[in-house]
Amino acid sequence: MxxxxxxxxxxxxxxxxxxxxxxxxxxxxxxxxxxxxxxxQADDFKTQSESNRLYQSKIFPQRGFIYDSNDVLLVENNIQQDLQINPNIIENPSFFLKQISDLLELNYSKIESDFFIRATGKNPNEPYFLIKNLSEKQIAKISVNLEKIKGAEIISSFSRNVIHKEIMAPVLGYVGNISKQEIFNNPELTKYSGLKVGKTGIEKDLDSILRGDIGFRIQERDSFGKLVRNISIEPPKKGKNLRLSIDLELQKKLFYDFKGRKGALVAIEPKTGLIRALISSPTYDPNLLNTINDYDEVRNLFSDQDSPLFNRALSGQYPPASTLKPFVGMAALEAKTISWEKEILDSGEYLVEGDQRPYRGWKEGGHGKVDMNKAIIESSDVYFYSLAYDLTINNLSPFLEKFGFGEQSGLTIREGTGILPSRKWKLGYIGESWFKGDTINMGIGQGYITATPLQIAVAYSALANKGELVQPRIIEKIGEENTETVIKKNISLIDDLNWKRIEKSLLGVVEASNGTANNIYDRNIRIAGKTGTAQVKSIIETEYELLRVDKSLRDHALFVGYGPVEEPKLVVVAIIENGESGSAVAAPLVRKAINLYSKK
Amino acid sequence: MKNNPLSFSVNLKINRNQNQILSFDFWIVLSVIVLCFFGLAMIYSASNSLEMTVRQGIYLFVGLVGMFFLAFSNFRQMEVFYLHSFWPALFLLVIVLFFPSENSETKRWIDLGLFTFQPSELIRFILPISAASFLTRNLKTEMKDMWLVILLTFLCFYLVAIQPDLGTSLIVLLAGMLPVIISGFPWVYIYSGAFLGILSLPIIWLNLYEYQKQRVLTLFNPEADIYGAGWNIVQSKIAVGSGGLFGKGFLNGSQSQLNFIPESHSDFIFSVIAEEFGLAGVCMLLFVYGILIFRLLLVAFRSTNRFAKIVSGTLSIVLLAYISINISMVIGILPVVGMPLPFLSQGGTALIVNLLTIGIILSLRKEV
CATH class of the missing domain: 1.20.5 (Single alpha-helices involved in coiled-coils or other helix-helix interfaces)
Known part of the structure; x- marks a missing residue:
């Protein structure tokens, strides 16, 4: 047992x-x-637990304000309220979304699809914006019901608001999220991610000054993303304010006179280079791009055939046409290939030996016997054909270069350079050698030569200053610091009398009864100027009638003027695309600008 | 016994009978009390709820009273009671399926107003005791008795499994089978049973709920869905790992204090301990558990009574199963099944039942 x-x-x-x-x-x-x-693996898990607990969030700085020269506010920062949701707290998404859509009177299916697109594969602790730019009514409704809709939060941020929208858009530009390309070009931008940066205009050129510095907040949060406590705060630094040289009132009045026509206007103070008005038309509403809420409108903006986003004043490259004639004349006087008094017979066309084709003037039958004064006043083409022919490209190009043709003025890197052709240029770019005919065309500012309205304005400033070529400026003050006038060079002539002579002719353009811009004559204010008609395409006469029908092939109308002549306060270039007659459409704009500005 | 240096015994005199001396293992009582009070502290740390802690304290008090009551009882007198208590326990297991508490989607709890009660916890405790009692009625255990116990065990297993509560149902299976096995179920049948069990795995897999399958799959790759099914495991592992050698300190574990660990006061309380007291704390905890299990097993090994051997053996194995499975699941080497950590996890029924288990084993010790 x-x-x-x-x-x-x-x-x-x-x-x-x-x-x-x-x-x-x-x-x-x-x-x-x-x-x-x-x-x-303790160290690894300690790091993971820290990153679970600690949230570093950015505090975005307020972008600098921009004022006009009279300290009128041009750009401000609006407080935009967005609905942020914290997916981790939401228990029943469809019920939550239904509540939101009922409360805000929004389409449920759109909110739902937005929600699920954002929610998949993301960290549920990471909050994001479901609805942007809430209206006051929506904010009120949410605030009252915040207890019921757990997981929703209203977050304020700044959005850029250009007060005068279209009027200031070409000058100011707009802001947007940092693109991959921008980071590639400037890797330092990565630390500003989440911030909007300038895409064009002043917003871009002075982005680093307007931007400010991001602040940081380190917070401890629980697994629901709920704030436990603030650990440290480094406040953001507001961007610096800017004062522009633009005179808003002037800009506004001139802008309305464009009546939406395509074109550009640049008004510069010749002594200082300060730009008082800068217009490019048609234009756009920069706030549409500053706060992209409606993608359709943005798409329309980018696909518009009239390219409203293109800045014609800075980058539009136009043939300077007859506005180049004073410089050609001065070059010839300086090279002594002609004298001031020498008369040439203008019979309406110019013939060169060995060239079958006659070079026609704009006026049928010609201007008869013309000296340089009359040639500028009446804008004789034949006179300048002859002048350019005798001068040759080798003398003409270097002389024009002194006045800034063919190079950026130094205002911004976004400017066009225009084309100042030379033998070398043509061989390099066109692959052909220089013909005499090219020089002849260039005598009246046609052919290969192009210039931006800004370049023309700078060149005429040198005429108004009798030699001082200033660098154009648009910023008067950065923060508390004033910017200073930069004189790029002093153009010296062999015969200083030539400044006076050319100015006299330019005065004659407006004041003489036979002047091409006599229509804007005003006895109270003496304006010197020059009309121009830039050919869009060389025209064979029989096609002319056809062109009247197709507006986009009509000539561009130009006028450059400065005044008052005794003490020039403003140089103004106006170009109306397809406007045909410089004196009729462009000159009145210039006179108005000078009138308005001199009265100040 | 008296020569064993490992044991120091407290001799208590029972008034009723001067000759009857109850020698009672102080090591077991001490380790259980240490575990229970440590558990209260950890529940407070994990939940930050004084109410929940006090509630658990009340259960602890009730459990301790029950434990000492059983410890001082004469198990030979109680055997008949144990034998028949199976039927009311089974009855409750049926009742819960028809009248479950409405606070939960599963049918695990009976709502008694002031507190809720989990019949499955009761059955996994009553079943092995009454089975042991039934099997040791006669000197020799008969095969037909064994088959009857097996049949009733599968019935209980089924009733718990459909609640559904996979973890506890497997424990019920273990608790019901062990008395049969220990009392001498032929090895041939045990082997074939195990073989059949392995063969039926695919069928079991197909009958699992989607969330249960997900938990098994998650085990092999928790990082696949960090914010979904893998969240619990990933966060719990972070808690254990970030505790390091000495932990972050009591009430200082960021994972538990900031709610990153789910069910931190109940099934996942081990990760809170590991986070706040580190590897050192875990070693201490395992050491105390080790003493307890060792002393409980000694009862089984030393007892000359078959009933005592079977009951203490079974209940010790079940206790160890709870501890090892819970810890393994919290650190991601077993799928997440609802299984509390004995004496530590929040939960009234489990705590009381575990204390009663200790009480019974203590009473068996008289036969040593």
């Missing part, structure tokens, strides 16, 4: 041990895993 009991006993103990052992092994294995986690 006893031995049986013993056998039985050991059998039971054996069985207990057998069925105990798997759990002992499991526990042993678990212990090895714990050792692995909390000893060998």
């Amino acid at each position: 006893s031995s049986f009991e013993n056998k039985k006993d050991s059998n039971e103990v054996f069985r207990i041990i057998v069925f105990l052992s798997p759990f002992i092994f499991l526990l042993f294995f678990a212990f090895l895993q714990i050792l692995n986690l909390s000893y060998f």
Whole structure:
């Protein structure tokens, strides 16, 4: 009996041990895993637990304000309220979204699709914006019901608001999110991610000054993303304010006179280079791009055939046409290939030996016998054909270069350079050698030569200043610091009398009864100027009627003027695309600008 | 016994009978009390709720009273009671399926107004005791008795599994089968049973709920869906790992204090301990558990009574199963199944049942 009991006993103990052992092994294995986690991988997990707990969030700075020269506010920062949601807190998404859509009177299916697109594969702790730019009514409704819609939060941010929209758009530009390309070009921008940066205009050129510095807030948050406490705060630095040289009132009045026509206007103070008005038309509403809420409108803007986003004043490259004639004349006087008084017969066309084609003047039958004064006043083409022919390109190009043709004025890197052709240029770009005919065309500012309205304005400033070529400026003040006038060079002539002579002719353009811009004559204010008609395409006469129908092929109308002549306050270039007659459409704009500005 | 240096015994005199001396294992009582009070502290740390802690304290008090009551009882007198208590327990297991508490989507709890009660916890405790009692009625255990116990065990397993509560149902299976096995179920049948079990794994897999499958799959690749199914495991591992050697300090674990660990006061309380007390704390905890299990097993090994052997053996294995499975699941080496950590996790029924288990084993010790 006893031995049986013993056998039985050991059998039971054996069985207990057998069925105990798997759990002992499991526990042993678990212990090895714990050792692995909390000893060998402890540092890794400590980091993970820290990043779980600590949230570094950016505090975005307020972008600098921009004022006009009279300290009128041009760009401000609106407070935009967005609905931020924290997906981790939302228990029942469809119920939550239904509440939101009912409350805000928004389309449920759109909100739902936005929600699920944003929610997939994202960290549920990371809040994001579901609805941007809430209206006052929506904000009120949400605020009242905030308790019921758990997981929603109203977050304020700044959005850029250009007060005078279209009027200032070409000058100011707009802001937007940092693109991959921008980061590629400037890797430093990565630390500003989340911030909007300038895309064009002043916003882009002075972005680093307007931008300010991002602040940081380190917070401890629980697994629901709920704030536990603030650990540290480094406040953001507001961007610096700017004062522009633009005179808003002037800009506004001139802008309305464009009546939406395509074209550009640049008004510069010749002594200082300060730009008082800069218009490019048609234009756009920069706020549409500053706060992209409606993608359709933005798409329309980018696909508009009239390219409202293109800045014609800075980058539009037009043939300077007859506005180049004073410089050609001056070049010839300086090179002594002609004298001031020398008369040439203008019979309406100019013939060159060995060239079958006659070079026609704009006026049928010509201007008769013309000296340089009359040639400028009446804008004789034949006179300048002859002048350019005698002068040759080798003398003409270097002279024009002195006045800034063919190079950026230094206002911004976004400017066009225009084309100042030379033998070398033509060989390089067109692959042909220079023909005499090219020089002849260039005599009246046609052919290969192009210039931006800004370049023309700078060149005429040098005429108004009798030699001082200033660098144009649009920023008067950065923060508390005033910018200073930069005189790029002083153009010296062999005969200083030539400044006076040319100015006299330019005065004649407006004041003489035979002047091409006599229509804007005003006895109270003496304006010197020059009309121009830039050919869009060389025209064969029979096609002329056809062109009247197709507006986009009509000539561009130009006028450059400065005044009052005694003490020039403003140089103004106006170009109306397809406007045909410089005196009729462009000159009145220039006179108005000078009138308005001199009265100040 | 008296010569064993490992044990120091407290001799208590029972008034009723001067000759009857209850020698009672102080190591077991001490380790259980240490675990329970440590558990209260950890529940407070994990939940930050004084109410929940006090509630658990009340359960602890009730459990301790029950434990000492059973410890001082004479198990031979109680055997008949144990044998028949199976039926009311089974009845409750059926009742819960028809009248479950409405606070949960599963049918695990009976709502008694002031507190809720989990019949499955009761059955996994009653079943092995009454089975042991039934199997040791006669000197020799008969095969037909064994088959009857197996049949009833599968019935209980089924009733718990459909609640659904996969973790506890497997424990019920273990708790019901062990008395049969220990009392001498032929090895041939055990082998074939295990073989059949392995064969039926695909069928079991197909019958699992989607969330249960997800938990198994998550085990192999928790990082695949960090914010979904893998969240619990990933966060719990971070907690254990970031505790390091000495932990972040009591009430200072960021993972638990900031709610990154789910169910931190109940099934995942181990990760809170590991985070706040580190590897050192885990070693201490395992050491205390080790003493407890060792002393409980000694009862089984030393007892000359078959009933005592079977009951203490079974209940010790079940306790160890709870500990090892819970810890393994929290650190991501077993799928997440609802299984509390004995004496530590929040939950009234489990705590009381575990204390009663200790009480019974203590009473068996008289036979040593």
